[in-house]
Amino acid sequence: MLSRGAHFHPSTMKRESDASAADTVKKRKTITMELKVEIIKRSERGETPSVIGRALGYNRSTIGTILKDKGKIMEHVKGHTPMNATIITKRRSGLIIEMERLLMFWIEDQNQRNMPISLSSVQEKARSLFNDLKAARTASEGECNEEFMASKGWFQRFKGRADLHNITIQGEAPSADLQAASDFSKILQGIIDEGGYLADQIFNANETCLFWKKMPERTYISMEEKSAPGYKASKDRLALLVGGNASGDFKLTPLLVHHSLNLKALRNVTKASLPVIWMADKKAWVTAAVFQEWFLNHFIPAVEHYCLGKNIPFKILLLLDNAPGHPNTLVNMHPNVKVVFLPPNAASLLQPMDQGVIASFKAYYLWRTFSEAVYATQNDEMTLREFWKSYNIYDAIKNIADAWAEVKETTLRGAWKNVCPQFTQEFLGFTDDEIADTRQVVVAIGNELQLDITENDIIELLDSHDKELTNEDLMEIEQQIIAFSEENQDPGTPTKKFSTKELADAFRLIDAGMAKFEEQDPDTERFTKVYQTVTEGLACYKAIYDEKNYDELCANLPLMPTLTD
Secondary structure, three states: OEEEEEEEEOOOOOHHHHHHHHHHOOOOOOOHHHHHHHHHHHHHHOOOHHHHHHHHHHOHHHHHHHHHHHHHHHHHHOOOOHHHHHHHHHOOOOOHHHHHHHHHHHHHHHHHOOEEEHHHHHHHHHHHHHHHHHHHHHHHHHOOOOOOOOHHHHHHHHHHHHHHOOOOOOOOOOOOHHHHHHHHHHHHHHHHOOOOOHHHHEEEEEEEEOOOOOOOOOOOOHHHHOOOOOOOHHHHEEEEEEEEEEOOOEEOOOEEOOOOOOOOOOOOHHHOOOOOOEEEOOOOOOOOHHHHHHHHHHHHHHHHHHHHHHHOOEEEEEOOOOOOOOHHHHHHHHOOOOEEOOHHHHHHOOOHOOOOOOHHOOOOOOHHHHHHHHHHHHHHOHHHHHHHHHOOOHHHHHHHHHHHHOOOOHHHHOOOOOOOOHHHOOOOOOOHHHHHHHHHHHHHHHOOOOOOOOOHHHHHHHHHOOOOOOOOEEEEHHHHHHHHHHHHHOOOOOOOOOOOOHHHHHHHHHHHHHHHHHHHOOOHHHHHHHHHHHHHHHHHHHHHHHHHHHHHHHOOOOOOOOOOO
């Protein structure tokens, strides 16, 4: 059930529930002024006294009495009563709203990368973001007196607004579980033996981030961009999904997810002709919708064609981690593909693409990019600064494809040593020396470009792609997202925004729909399950509605001298 402000409830309840509710009503309750306002607001949204009473645990006559005194109550609220202070403290300042937007991006990014988050880490990040935003506001506009305490109460309200019920907030990050990794390898071997899967038929795919236009920190180009105003090209991040099979002879075409579907650099390019699968997501993440489209329309046809060419049965075993973009529904999505999820605390030890494959790819990408720069700057036809300014997403796509092609079959095969050792027992496979050699080549090329870099600079650059986003990163990425949205938005498309009236209308329609379902469904347990699911799904909109109601009420009240979170 929705707390405090549920918008729909079954129109008829079982007699046992009625009896329980009646017992609750018999207990005398104090009705605060805030609760009376809530009852009035719910009535204005179209809820009947009976529905409101069942939601809040009061009988219909009590609700009716309050509604009769509506005028007096609202007149009292507008006076100088303690109610004013209670409501006003719930208002969020502009800085808090901006901080929460960046915080939500950080939480979702951590979640996308399977990085556990705790309540304390969210509170710490919230305070850090607010302080940085406040410092920036003070520097540009003068003294800023807004304050913020990342209290548990604030977090609970934020959790409702941001719809975090699907994101696990837990304790400190657990270390990789060696025992779980060992146990899973044995379980997986049983699945492989039972299904008769060949190494050719066993696949893994995994996501990674790539700042496609990022130079080592100490280079003059990087330092110039840091000091320049405006958007930072080096902060333009995209998501990649790469994968291959255990025999190492088949690499999947990389999936590339960018903020925008249509970019100026690709204006005259047919998306189908690109050497990657191009998709778009506002935040450049591989979401469940993006992954499902890739799975059905690209992965399935590719592996089926591969099996046909190898003259082997079309039956596939796909290993995935528990990222939010990998929904459990994949298990039953195709009869010829068995999806097995890696244990959460051991994925970093078992995921084949994480055992040197992605690291090797990124080193090759940098190699390709630097080599292209050397070629472009030969004979003084172009300076490195001019080359880097002209380097666009289309150039990056071609280098991504070339770098993925460079990843060796031995690297792909050796990456399965932890999860499927039976396929690599007689195979020396991949060693870290391959990546080290590639890094040294990149350093040599960089010195040709007079960048004065070391291998440590390259290691730092390669590691930065998958590091936790800093506050500066979050601010810059948000600016990039806004810029891409404005650049590609249809001028005729109206800007979307919530209104209390439209939200209320939507809730009334849902109320009516749920009532219809309950009237017809003979299975009470089924209806209850659907009701709970819909209620949970609507919680974020309920929180937004409550916030807007409070804001509208507060706008007509005298402001208190201090705002808190």
